[in-house]
Every structure is written in C-alpha cells, then in structure tokens.
Amino acid sequence: MSGAWRGKALDQIRLHTLSARTIAGRRFWIAPFLPLSWLAFQILRVLAGLRPTAFAPADAQTLLIGLPLTLLGVGFGVRIIAGDIDRRTLEIAYTVPGGTHRVWIPKLLAGIALLLASLALLALATFVFCTSFPPGALYGALQAAVFYMVLAMALSALFRNEAAGALLAVAALALNLPLQEADLPISPFWNPLKPSLLAFDASDVLAWTAQNRIGFLIAIVGISALAFGRAEQRERLLGA
Numbered sequence: 001m002s003g004a005w006r007g008k009a010l011d012q013i014r015l016h017t018l019s020a021r022t023i024a025g026r027r028f029w030i031a032p033f034l035p036l037s038w039l040a041f042q043i044l045r046v047l048a049g050l051r052p053t054a055f056a057p058a059d060a061q062t063l064l065i066g067l068p069l070t071l072l073g074v075g076f077g078v079r080i081i082a083g084d085i086d087r088r089t090l091e092i093a094y095t096v097p098g099g100t101h102r103v104w105i106p107k108l109l110a111g112i113a114l115l116l117a118s119l120a121l122l123a124l125a126t127f128v129f130c131t132s133f134p135p136g137a138l139y140g141a142l143q144a145a146v147f148y149m150v151l152a153m154a155l156s157a158l159f160r161n162e163a164a165g166a167l168l169a170v171a172a173l174a175l176n177l178p179l180q181e182a183d184l185p186i187s188p189f190w191n192p193l194k195p196s197l198l199a200f201d202a203s204d205v206l207a208w209t210a211q212n213r214i215g216f217l218i219a220i221v222g223i224s225a226l227a228f229g230r231a232e233q234r235e236r237l238l239g240a
Helices: 002-024 028-033 036-047 057-080 082-086 101-129 136-159 162-181 195-199 202-231 234-238
Strands: none
Touching (some): 136 162, 136 202
16 A cells, blocks of 8 residues: 555655746756745845935845846746647647646646645745744745735636737736835735835734735636636647
C-alpha cells in the first residue's frame, strides 16, 4: 500500500514539474528569482536619493512585493491555456481522458506554487533590506498575483493568443491603479495598511478587508471556471 502511495506521489511530482516547465520554461526554478530585480531597483532608488522617503510597512504589500509578483503571475497565466494554442499542441490536450482541465489545472497549480516560492523570496528580501510588515500583507500580495494570473489565463484563452492576453491583463492592471489610489475595497491590491485609511474606524477597515479577500477569492474561482469552461469548447478554441 505504501509503495502504491509513493508511486502516485512521484507521478504527481513529475506532473507538476512538467507543468512548471511548460509555463515557465526549462529552467523554471529561475522564475521565482526574477521579481527580486524589481526589489533591487527600488532599493537603488532609495540609495541614489531618487525616492524622498524610506519604505514603510504599507509599501510592502503593493510596491515591493505585490506588483512584481503580479507581473510574474501574468506571465504564467497567458501560457496555461493559450500556450498550447501558440505551440500547436492543443489537439493533444483534447485527447486526455477526463477532459482538458486535467492538463490545465496542474499548470495553474504549478503557477501558484512558483508564485509562492517567489513570494517567500520577496518577503525575506523586503524584511531584511526594506521594511517590516504584518503577515496579512503577504496574502494581499498573493491575492493580486493569483487574480491577474487567472485573468490573463482567461483573456488569452478568449482571444486564443498569449500576447493578446498579456496586453489586456496589463491594461487591466493599469486601469486598476486609480482604484488603489482611491482606497476602494474593490481593488485586488486593497491594502489595509495605507496611511490614508487611518482616518476611518478600525472596524470598518477590517470589514472592508474581509469583504475584499472573500470577494476576490470567489472571483478567482469564478474566472478560472469560466476559462476552463471555454477551453473545453473544442470548436471555439480551434476555430479560425
């Protein structure tokens, strides 16, 4: 019994390793380190005097961790489904018993795993070199990254092209910035640590944070389900 369980575990490890290679390349283990270049750039800005103030805990969730992690997530997302279209391997996915979601769900999980690895690296570097922050900031950063990853996955599947999905996801990210500045809890980057929220009652900020976290968890699941549902429609995805 233990041998069978070990064999299944090894099969799952191989599956997710191959999925990670599919969305992040042969040297997929390098991908989690890429966002550190953004953090290094921000540190150099402070050292060069291009930033007037040092980093505060509120900067950790969005500027230092969330933004580079989100861009990495977009890069993973566009390759989950549309990658098979661009590589002309989509027909192979439709031959998998049980449905194509058995191919793409492992890719999605591999993307989340790579994001978690990058999150850990960014969190450690941010804590050591920039500022301290509460654990909740890490969830907020991961929420935005996973949301835009599944959004990029859905858009690239809708338009059947990686580049189109990436451009539209980045455009949605740019349009989201005013919502973040306006302190609206409908933003995936909602940050309860922002100084401007100190003017509100703590119980109100806590309620808005809970609504934001639950709402975007539902949105992530819903967008993923819609993307996989469309991907199962073979004629549409293979259509000219």
